[in-house]
Amino acid sequence: MSFSLENIIRENIKGLKPYSSARDEYISDGSEMVFLDANENPFENGVNRYPDPQQRSLKAVLADQKGISPENILLGNGSDEVLDLLFRAFCEPKEDNIISLPPTYGMYKVLSGTNAIENREVLLSDDFQPNVLAILNTIDANTKLLFICSPNNPTGNSISEKSITKLLTSFNGLVVIDEAYIDFSPIESWVSRLSDFPNLVVAQTLSKAYGMAGIRLGICMASKEIISVLNKIKPPYNVNGLTQLKALERVIDTTMVASEVRRILRERQKLIIYLEEISFVQNIYESDANFVLVKVDDADKRYKQLLDKRIVVRNRSNQPLCENTLRFTIGTPSENKKLAIILKELTMS
Numbered sequence: 001m002s003f004s005l006e007n008i009i010r011e012n013i014k015g016l017k018p019y020s021s022a023r024d025e026y027i028s029d030g031s032e033m034v035f036l037d038a039n040e041n042p043f044e045n046g047v048n049r050y051p052d053p054q055q056r057s058l059k060a061v062l063a064d065q066k067g068i069s070p071e072n073i074l075l076g077n078g079s080d081e082v083l084d085l086l087f088r089a090f091c092e093p094k095e096d097n098i099i100s101l102p103p104t105y106g107m108y109k110v111l112s113g114t115n116a117i118e119n120r121e122v123l124l125s126d127d128f129q130p131n132v133l134a135i136l137n138t139i140d141a142n143t144k145l146l147f148i149c150s151p152n153n154p155t156g157n158s159i160s161e162k163s164i165t166k167l168l169t170s171f172n173g174l175v176v177i178d179e180a181y182i183d184f185s186p187i188e189s190w191v192s193r194l195s196d197f198p199n200l201v202v203a204q205t206l207s208k209a210y211g212m213a214g215i216r217l218g219i220c221m222a223s224k225e226i227i228s229v230l231n232k233i234k235p236p237y238n239v240n241g242l243t244q245l246k247a248l249e250r251v252i253d254t255t256m257v258a259s260e261v262r263r264i265l266r267e268r269q270k271l272i273i274y275l276e277e278i279s280f281v282q283n284i285y286e287s288d289a290n291f292v293l294v295k296v297d298d299a300d301k302r303y304k305q306l307l308d309k310r311i312v313v314r315n316r317s318n319q320p321l322c323e324n325t326l327r328f329t330i331g332t333p334s335e336n337k338k339l340a341i342i343l344k345e346l347t348m349s
C-alpha cells in the first residue's frame, strides 16, 4: 500500500466547505473601492478592516524565499496552531494515534491530549536519533502523524537524513518535521524535498531565529492537497493584521536576520568554551540550535543556584535520556558573560 491523502482525512472534514468571509471575496487591487460588505467601522485607524484571511503579501514573500508556491503554505497563530490543525484534520478522537520521539518538544503530547488522540512514544536512541525499526513496529492502521523535531528540542541535534527518508517512504501517514530551529542549522531544510514526498509536512516559525515570538506566526509547508485540507478548517482570521504587517517587515530584512543568527552562533561557540572549563559540567551536547543541552552533576541543585542569582534556565531532567541536564538558551553577549561568571563562581563555592 502507498500513501493516499484521501485515506487519512477525517470523514467529517472531507465534505466540509470552508467559511466564506466577506474579505475573501474581494481584496483591494489598489484601485479605489468602497467596502460595505463586512460590517466594519469605516473610520480609518490602521486596523479597522478585517485582515487578509489568506495572508497573500506575506505568503508571496515566504514562497519566493523558500522556493515553493503560496499554495504550499498555511500560516498559523504560532506553529502550535499549525500542529493543532494537523490533529483536527487527520486524527479521529479516541480512535487514531500519533507517534512522537522523546526526549522532544512537549506540545505534541499536549495536543494529543487535548484532541483525545493516543500519543505513542518511541524513545530516541542514546545518540538522540530515531529508532527506525521500533517506530515502524509501532505504526498501525490508525497511526496518522509522526512528529520529528529537527534540530530537536531539547537535545539540539539534527535528525539523520537517512532515517527521515526511510520513515517518509515506509509510513503511509504524514511525517511532520518540526524545523523551529532550522535557521541555526548547517543542514538544509526539508522544504526542498516537498515534491519528492507527498506525505511530508514541514513546520517552521518566526519565534526563534526571526526574533518574533511575540507576534505568533507559524509556517506550515506541504503539498497543495494537504494545505487545502488545512485551509478548510482554519479560523478565517487566524493571523491578525498586526502580525502580518510585522512579519512582512521582518522577513524582507534577510540581512538583519542572518546577522543576528551569526551573532547567536558565535555566542554559542563562546559559551561552549566557557562551559568546558566548569568542573561540574559533565557533557555538552552537540547543538544545531540556539541553545545547548548540558549534563551536570546535580541539575536540581545547579538550577536553584542559578535561580538564586536571577538566571532562569530550563531543567530538562524529567525528560527520558536527559537525567541531570540543563538547557541554556543563548542570550546577548552580556547575558552569556554573566552566566559564565556565575557558573565559574559556583565551582568555587
Ligand SMILES: *Cc1c(COP(=O)(O)O)cnc(C)c1O
Pocket: 077, 078, 079, 080, 081, 105, 149, 153, 178, 180, 204, 205, 206, 207, 208, 213, 217, 218
Ligand atoms: C519553540 C518551538 C516551536 C515554536 O512554536 P510557536 O508556537 O511557533 O512559537 C515549535 N516547535 C519547537 C520544537 C519549538 O522548540
